Amino acid sequence: xxxxxxxxxxxxxxxxxxxxxxxxxxxxxxxxxxxxxxxxxxxxxxxxxxxxxxxxxxxxxxxxxxxxxxxxxxxxxxxxxxxxxxxxxxxxxxxxxxxxxxxxxxxxxxxxxxxxxxxxxxxxxxxxxxxxxxxxxxxxxxxxxxxxxxxxxxxxxxxxxxxxxxxxxxxxxxxxxxxxxxxxxxxxxxx
Numbered sequence: 001x002x003x004x005x006x007x008x009x010x011x012x013x014x015x016x017x018x019x020x021x022x023x024x025x026x027x028x029x030x031x032x033x034x035x036x037x038x039x040x041x042x043x044x045x046x047x048x049x050x051x052x053x054x055x056x057x058x059x060x061x062x063x064x065x066x067x068x069x070x071x072x073x074x075x076x077x078x079x080x081x082x083x084x085x086x087x088x089x090x091x092x093x094x095x096x097x098x099x100x101x102x103x104x105x106x107x108x109x110x111x112x113x114x115x116x117x118x119x120x121x122x123x124x125x126x127x128x129x130x131x132x133x134x135x136x137x138x139x140x141x142x143x144x145x146x147x148x149x150x151x152x153x154x155x156x157x158x159x160x161x162x163x164x165x166x167x168x169x170x171x172x173x174x175x176x177x178x179x180x181x182x183x184x185x186x187x188x189x190x191x
Contacts (some may be wrong), residue, residue, distance in 0.1 A: 018040055021044070021054065029061055029063055030068055033064075038072055055079065058178065065095075066097065083101070084098045085100075087099045087107075089113060100152035102186065107184045108183060110187070111188060112173060112174070114172070117164045119166075132180070
């Protein structure tokens with residue numbers, strides 16, 4: 001972590017971390033919480049005068065909006081600077097989707113991280129014809145999630161549907177996640 005000096009003494013710690021190429025995301029996945037991360041990745045790729053060798057996104061999230069998660073996933077996937085993701089505490093639902101977007105070989109879980117994986121879910125009301133459109137969107141999102149899991153883990157569709165996206169919620173330890181290809185390795189936060 002950066003040492004505060006006279007020039008940085010009044011800067012917010014999160015700003016210091018971002019300048020060092022580290023973003024700490026703790027919270028629900030929403031458009032408001034994802035927008036600053038998207039902006040950070042874009043600035044580092046397209047505006048920063050000195051390009052970093054790696055961006056570090058630390059995640060502790062109970063999940064939230066899948067659509068907002070995929071907005072960030074697309075930005076991470078397009079980043080010329082490799083994005084390392086570190087899961088700590090809990091990565092669940094769309095938080096897990098974001099974690100999986102870390103570049104291959106750069107997805108790390110801390111030893112005590114718990115993982116929750118489940119199918120897409122949402123609550124909708126509407127008229128009969130509206131429910132058909134909603135059902136189609138649910139199917140499209142579920143397929144998008146399945147493709148993301150396949151690309152990130154290398155597992156077959158059948159294995160993903162039985163071990164990571166079955167009808168019930170799946171909770172995994174860091175060790176179990178490693179065996180399923182969710183992370184590349186488990187490590188504490190020491191350098």
